[in-house]
Amino acid sequence: MKLLVDSGSTKADWIAIDDNGKVLFTTQTLGLNPEVLDKDQIIHRLEEKFDISHNKLKATHLFFYGAGCGTDRMKNYLNDIFQAYFLNAKITVHEDTFAAVYATTPKDEEAIVCILGTGSNCSYFDGKTLHQKVQSLGYIAMDDGSGNRFGRHLIRGYYFNTMPADLAKEFQEEYNLDADYIKHNLYKESNPNAYLATFAKFIIKHKDHPYCKKIIRKELKKFTKNYIMQYENAKDIPVHFIGSIAFYLIDDLTAILNKYDMKIGNVLRRPIDGLIAYHILNK
Numbered sequence: 111m112k113l114l115v116d117s118g119s120t121k122a123d124w125i126a127i128d129d130n131g132k133v134l135f136t137t138q139t140l141g142l143n144p145e146v147l148d149k150d151q152i153i154h155r156l157e158e159k160f161d162i163s164h165n166k167l168k169a170t171h172l173f174f175y176g177a178g179c180g181t182d183r184m185k186n187y188l189n190d191i192f193q194a195y196f197l198n199a200k201i202t203v204h205e206d207t208f209a210a211v212y213a214t215t216p217k218d219e220e221a222i223v224c225i226l227g228t229g230s231n232c233s234y235f236d237g238k239t240l241h242q243k244v245q246s247l248g249y250i251a252m253d254d255g256s257g258n259r260f261g262r263h264l265i266r267g268y269y270f271n272t273m274p275a276d277l278a279k280e281f282q283e284e285y286n287l288d289a290d291y292i293k294h295n296l297y298k299e300s301n302p303n304a305y306l307a308t309f310a311k312f313i314i315k316h317k318d319h320p321y322c323k324k325i326i327r328k329e330l331k332k333f334t335k336n337y338i339m340q341y342e343n344a345k346d347i348p349v350h351f352i353g354s355i356a357f358y359l360i361d362d363l364t365a366i367l368n369k370y371d372m373k374i375g376n377v378l379r380r381p382i383d384g385l386i387a388y389h390i391l392n393k
Contacts, residue, residue, distance in 0.1 A: 111126050111127070111128060111134060111165065111168050111169050111170055111171075112126065112127050112128075112129075112169070112170065112171040112172075112173065112389065113125075113126050113169050113171065113172045113173070113196075113199070114126075114127065114173050114382065114385045114386065114389060115142075115172070115173065115174045115175065115176070116175050116176075116206065116209045116380060116381055116382045116385060117139075117141055117142045117143070117174065117175065117176035117177060117206065118141050118143070118176075118177045118206065118227050118228050118229070118353075119141040119143040119146065119177050119178070119228040119229060119249075119301055119303050119304045119307070120140070120141045120227070120228045120257075120301070120304040120307060121138055121139070121140060121141050122138065122139045122140070122141055122142050122155075122176070123136070123138055123380060123382040124136065124137045124138065124139065124159075124161075124162065125382055125385075125386060126161070126165065126169075127386060127389070127390075130390075131386060131389075131390035133386070135161045135165075137159050137161045137162060138159075139155045139156065139158065139159055139162070140155050140301075141177065141228070141301060141304060142155060142174075142176055142188070143176065143177045143178035143301070143303075144176070144178045144179065144184045144187050144188045145177075145178035145184060145248060146178065146300055146301055146302075146303065147300055147301070149191050151300060152188075152191055153191070153195065156195060166195060166196050166197075167196075167197060167198055168198075169196045169198065169199040170198065170199055170200065171199055171200050171202070172192055172196050172199045172200070172201050172202065173202050173204075173385075173389065174188065174192065174201070174202065174203045174204070175204050175205070175206050175208050175209030175381075175385070176188070176203070176204075176205065176206050177205075177206045177228070177229055179203055179204065179205040179206065180205045180207075180231075180242075180245060180246055181245075185203045185204075185205075188203050189201050189203050205231075206225060206231065207223060207225060207231050207233045207240060207242070208240065209352070209381045209382075209384075209385055210223045210224070210225050210350070210352040210381050211223045211233070211235045211240060212381070212384060212385055212388040213352065213378060213381030213382075213383070213384025213385055213388070214350035214351075214352060214375065214376040214378060214381070214384065215235055215350060215376075217237075218237040218238070219237055220234075220235065220236055220237050220343075220347045221234075221235050221347055221348050221349070221350050221375060222234050222235075222338055222341055222344055222347060222348070222349045222350070223235055223349075223350045223351075223352070224333075224337065224338065224349065224350065224351045224352070224353075224356070225351075225352050225353050225356075226255050226256060226333070226351055226352075226353040226354075226355040226356040226359075226363075227256065227257060227307075227352070227353030227354050227355055227356075228256060228257045228258055228303055228304055228307040228353075229246070229249055229253045229256045229257075229258065229303060230252070230253045230254055230255050230256040230259075230333055230337070230353075230355075231246060231337075232244065232333075232337035232338055232340070234341045234343075243340040243341065244336070244337055244340060248303075249302075249303035249306070253303070254329060254332040254333040254336050254337065255329045255330050255332060255333030255355065256307070256329075256355060257306070257307030257309075257310035257354070257355050258303040258304070258306035258307045258310075259306075259329055260307075260309065260310040260313045260325065260326075260329065260355070261305075261306030261307055261308065261309035261310055262306055263313075263325045263329070264281065264309045264312060264313060264325075265287075265292065265306075265309065267321075267325075268281055268282075268287060269289075273321065274319075274321050277316060277319060277321055277322070280312075280316075281312060284312060285309065285312070310354075310355060313325060313326065314355075314358045314359065317358075317359060317362070323362075326359060326362050327362060327365075327366065330359070330362055330363055330366045331366055334366050334367065334370060334372075338367075338372065339370070344370075344372055345370070345371050345372055345373075347373075348373050348374070348375030348376075349367060349372055349373065349374055349375055350375040350376045350377070351363065351374070351375075351376070351377045351378070352377075352378050352379075352380070352381050353379070353380075354379055354380075356377050357377055357378065357379040360374075360377050363377070
């Protein structure tokens, strides 16, 4: 039994398949980002799901594609945790960009592949190898165009009284905006980046409001200039996207890329289904 996992900071999609690609079960855990979780928290999230805990000794392979796995230190850290939990499985840990590449890019084709979800990332795939010019420093310093960045904009706009009154009223009705509650989630709870990203639903819902439109265009433009334009051939090859932010803001994303003479490629909300096809072809 092979376990395929696509993990962001907010959630992780799990699919178990047999050697012929037949789906044995699917489930979802909270995100397993090793940058923000310790070993006990990761194990707890695995143990919470019966399908995972009940089948942990049956797994022969675990292919994990996750946010926060961009360095060897984090890959090794997560590998050791998984190896101790899935005792009979061969563990493979990749950063989440690999899942995005395998799900969006036809075999041997060149593309720039981006992730726009809770966090953000961008890489160039030459058809064989993944190249990355910007190493992420995490949600505080980076993540342009991501869900957590949009959440930060909305909270600041509300508290600095720059959010229009009509939006502020609805924002207050939909979320607990008590200062102590917000600070507790930002500084006391795990996954503050995922907490910030919960507010992104609001900006997507009101994406045509001038206030939200300005924030959206500003962040997507920053992502394009700071990430995509690192690659000299960005105008010559398709730019693929994975993630809920890209999926729901595809019109704004397309407009920004067109402005810079770039071609938008495949845009998928999540890569997990594409991973099944990839692993069947690459047994």
